[in-house]
Amino acid sequence: MCSNFNLLIFLMDSFRLMPEGCISAIISLTSPKDAAQSSAVSQTFMSAAESDVVWESFLPTNYEDIVPRSDSLMDFPSKKQLYFSLCNSPILLDGGKLSFSLDKKTGNKCFMVAARELGIAWGDTPAYWEWISHRDSRFSEVAKLNSVCWLDIRGKIETRVLSKRTEYFAYLVFKFEDTFFGLGSANSVVRFVDCESDNEAERRANVVSFVGQGPRSMLPMERDDGWMELKLGNFFNDTGDDGDVEARLLEIHYRSWKHGLIVQGIEFRPE
Incomplete structure (x- = not known):
């Protein structure tokens, strides 16, 4: 063909x-x-x-609404240059809460939710999590795990802002400190918030792993920007009328102490 x-x-x-x-x-x-x-x-x-x-x-049909939400200078002499700039250089939106870029092959929209906008259990307790700047992060702050035994990280995005009729995957974007421990396997799940409860979603959760051996789909991969990403799950965005979609990583059963994880955000992008 x-x-x-x-x-x-x-x-x-x-x-x-x-x-x-x-x-x-x-x-x-x-x-x-x-x-x-x-x-x-x-x-x-x-x-x-x-x-x-x-x-x-x-370009997305609503790109003229999206681009002004950024503080970045986006004055390009041609639409082709704008397109490739958005593919190669994500821009921050809404005061740094989100980053936005385009998939180079398709032009579909990609978003990363900053760590500050994630729901992190005990994230506001300095003994457990610390908020720091990181030279390699696109956001002003990242979350650094000091010590927890209850790991639960959630990120949400509205389906209406995503590209329609598109399969999306959610990824935890992270790094390790030089010294880390307790970060082995965990559960991950992606759900439409209005259609499925936490308990229902937890029963079908996938097993993923920060380290070790196993299927490629359950292990982290290194990104072009130097960070690591761990696939949390996928969903199909049909017409953008399904409300919020949530990606979640949790390890709340074994209660082993964990240390050394640096979280930049959760990315939603097409595959």
């Missing part, structure tokens, strides 16, 4: 007679990857594929 890009090549002879604006309109119906590849077809295609018509179609 030919890709959208191969189809463009196949129809190239017909496109030679088309105005550039028509070619741009057609390319805008493909994908960011196809648009980038089509630039190699011909000079006409390159010009058409660079147009704002194409790249604005790949």
Whole structure:
């Protein structure tokens, strides 16, 4: 089955007679990857594929409402530059409560909820958790675990702000201190808050692990930004009418003491 890009090549002879604006309109119906590849077809295609018509179609429909919520300077001469800036450099929204970026392949929206906005059990008790700055964090503060035996971290986001008809995954984004202990396996779950209770969700929780061996899906992975991420679960965002979705990590049964976890946030992004 030919890709959208191969189809463009196949129809190239017909496109030679088309105005550039028509070619741009057609390319805008493909994908960011196809648009980038089509630039190699011909000079006409390159010009058409660079147009704002194409790249604005790949930006979220409400990007003009989202971008002003950031203090970052977002004045770009073209929509293509804006698109790739949002893919490569997440911006902070709402005073640093959230970060926002785009998935480079699809243009779907990605959000990370800052640690300060998470529900962390005992998070306001300095003996258990400490709030510090971290040079590698996109947020002004991260949560550093001093010592707890009850680990429970929750992050919520409204489904209406996410890309529609999209499969999302939730990740705990973290690092370890040089010395850490007690951080082995834990349970994780993702639920629609209005549709499922805590108890119901806990009964179907997944087992994940900070360290050790096991299936790749239950172990942390290193990110391009130098942090680690642990997959907490996934959900399908249909029309954005399902209210809040919550991702949760918990280890509340064995009560072993834990130390040395640094939490940047929980990220919701498409896969």
